[in-house]
Amino acid sequence: MVDRHAVDLVVKAARPRGLVLEPGSGEGALTVALAEAGADVVGYELDPLLAAKLKARTGLKIVKGDFTAVRPPREPFAVVGNIPYSITSKIVSWCLNAPELTSATLVTQLEYARKRSGDYGRWSLVTVESWPWFTWELAGRIGRESFRPVPSVDSAVLRVERRPEPLAGSGYQDLVELGFSGIGGSLHASLSTAYDGVGAACAAAGIARGTVVAFVHPDQWLTLAERLLR
Structure with missing residues (x-):
């Protein structure tokens, strides 16, 4: 993500505070912005060279490894990330199953965000099944020109937030x-x-x-x- 306005849109939607985990830190544009907003950021990056460079340049905590293989923290935390499209469902599933997750603010393909947030007027199994525990919101659109290399599709900011109290129970x-x-x-x-x-x-x-x-x-x-x- 190379557009500062797009980064600001994600940070505004995330309202970061406290512990924030960032899958796919890359070159760190979002990582730095989250830290500047006051979050205690822990970035995860599979590429060892990118991870080392970002850690050296920023002094932030950058973990080399697969975010989806990490055990969720035992304290309240949020997830914010410009995530790889190919593992979007895997990251969303990880977030929904993390007991202490407060929210996830993710840059996804526009179509995915629209499906999950009901923007098409239809509702997916994932959204309906998690509805008593989480809200789903399409929090903004990001054009493909905001990325390098330029992808073939537009993106969006998808925000998933845990409700204060569940709306349904067993069954x-x-x-x-x-x-x-x-x-x-x-x-x-x-x-x-x-x-x-x-x-x-x-x-x-x-x-x-x-x-x-x-x-x-x-x-x-x-x-x-x-x-x-x-």
Whole structure:
């Protein structure tokens, strides 16, 4: 990332403070900006030469290694990074499974950010399944000209933030996975294989009988869970 305005957009969305882990520090444009904003940054870089140069130039803590192989800290922390597109899902999964993560602010492909944030008007399994615990926001767009080398697609800032308190409890994720399974050809049919009162629950959530599962808003899933998991 070579555009200072793009770096500033990421830092503004991240609101960094305390411990911040940065996957893929590269040449350090974002690393330095996060440190200047007051964060206690720990950068991770696979390339040993880049890692050594950045550490020597900035004096910041730069770890040579694979971020996704790192054990999450046992204290509250955030993740902020201009991450490799090829391992976006792997990094997002790592973040969602880290118990002390407070937020993740990631530069991803624009299409990925739009899918996960519901910007297309559709909702993915990953977003719906994690909705009681995390919010998802498309926090800004970054043109491809902001990078060197210039990629073939535009990017975006995707922010995932842990909620203060969960909105659902035990059984929610099983409910969602069954709903997305496609069993029976519709959401109503899928849920009816394991739950009673699906018709009434869908009506309470404002979900028409023939609604395709991808168009069911995460908040409607919360209503389904409230009715079906009693």
